[in-house]
Amino acid sequence: MQATATDSKTGGRSKLSVSGATKIYQTKTGTVHALEDVSVDVREGEFLCIIGPSGCGKTTLLWSMAGLHPLTRGRIAIDGDPITKPHPQIAMIFQDANLLPWRNLEKNIELPFELKGTKPDRERIDRLLDRVGLVGFGNKHPRELSGGMQQRASIVRSLAVDPSVLLMDEPFGALDAFTRDEMNLLIQEIWMETGKTIAFVTHSIPEAIFLADRIVVMSARPGRIASIYEVDIPRPRPVSIQTEPDFIARVMEIKTRIDSQRGQEFDHSAVA
Ligand SMILES: Nc1ncnc2c1ncn2[C@@H]1O[C@H](COP(=O)(O)OP(=O)(O)OP(=O)(O)O)[C@@H](O)[C@H]1O
Numbered sequence: 001m002q003a004t005a006t007d008s009k010t011g012g013r014s015k016l017s018v019s020g021a022t023k024i025y026q027t028k029t030g031t032v033h034a035l036e037d038v039s040v041d042v043r044e045g046e047f048l049c050i051i052g053p054s055g056c057g058k059t060t061l062l063w064s065m066a067g068l069h070p071l072t073r074g075r076i077a078i079d080g081d082p083i084t085k086p087h088p089q090i091a092m093i094f095q096d097a098n099l100l101p102w103r104n105l106e107k108n109i110e111l112p113f114e115l116k117g118t119k120p121d122r123e124r125i126d127r128l129l130d131r132v133g134l135v136g137f138g139n140k141h142p143r144e145l146s147g148g149m150q151q152r153a154s155i156v157r158s159l160a161v162d163p164s165v166l167l168m169d170e171p172f173g174a175l176d177a178f179t180r181d182e183m184n185l186l187i188q189e190i191w192m193e194t195g196k197t198i199a200f201v202t203h204s205i206p207e208a209i210f211l212a213d214r215i216v217v218m219s220a221r222p223g224r225i226a227s228i229y230e231v232d233i234p235r236p237r238p239v240s241i242q243t244e245p246d247f248i249a250r251v252m253e254i255k256t257r258i259d260s261q262r263g264q265e266f267d268h269s270a271v272a
């Protein structure tokens with residue numbers, strides 16, 4: 001396992017360790033070099049955001065962290081144990097809520113328990129439904145719910161089995177700006193209450209600054225870590241913070257970092 005990183009703020013140890021992650025896809029038309037030598041520790045209880053140009057390998061990195069596909073080179077470990085297949089302590093939330101249309105909300109949320117062959121934890125599910133404002137919707141089908149409600153249900157489904165790590169791939173990317181703000185507040189509150197370790201991919205710089213302890217800025221494909229940006233804004237962060245000059249200056253700083261990566265060879269001097 002990679003040397004344990006110590007967070008000066010939280011003293012946190014490494015929860016999810018990525019070292020030398022390289023992924024080369026073999027396709028019928030040739031190879032695609034998606035990731036090159038990515039190393040980062042997601043610290044216990046940390047909110048880590050990952051941002052970078054489209055196609056730079058963010059989803060590839062998250063899928064590898066989830067044990068959903070193997071790396072070509074490198075290693076990913078949780079608490080020091082290599083991840084080679086989906087892990088019970090790691091849950092993934094996608095851009096689409098991915099609810100099964102023929103099942104009602106309750107039955108969708110119970111699915112992970114069915115797959116594990118265990119009894120659903122009704123008390124925990126009810127508490128989570130209450131937490132995200134979905135009490136009374138258990139018998140509704142996904143088509144009867146708004147996009148935001150469906151995504152809230154998918155968050156409940158992921159948290160119901162009490163994972164220690166949540167991997168989120170642009171979970172709010174398809175939502176309107178108002179609903180997205182609501183979801184950002186909700187996920188901030190849930191993270192503060194539960195202390196989960198979160199790795200969160202987004203295209204939105206303000207979203208990353210609003211949510212993160214640290215932001216990993218990736219280079220264009222093959223994706224590498226170009227820099228890591230610390231967000232030392234106290235929590236809870238209100239949505240209105242996004243209009244403050246300090247916040248806007250941070251957005252510009254990260255935008256400059258991303259723009260400097262677009263279509264360029266990797267510049268080692270850019271590594272923070
Ligand atoms: N299963 C696959 N087989 C072959 N190539 C793939 C596969 N999945 C992804 N790729 C390629 O790997 C590269 C990285 O893709 P990935 O989806 O990880 O990027 P991304 O950063 O998540 O992009 P976006 O911001 O658009 O979601 C892309 O060039 C993509 O076409």
Ligand SMILES: [Mg+2]
Binds near residue numbers: 058
């Ligand atoms: Mg992606």
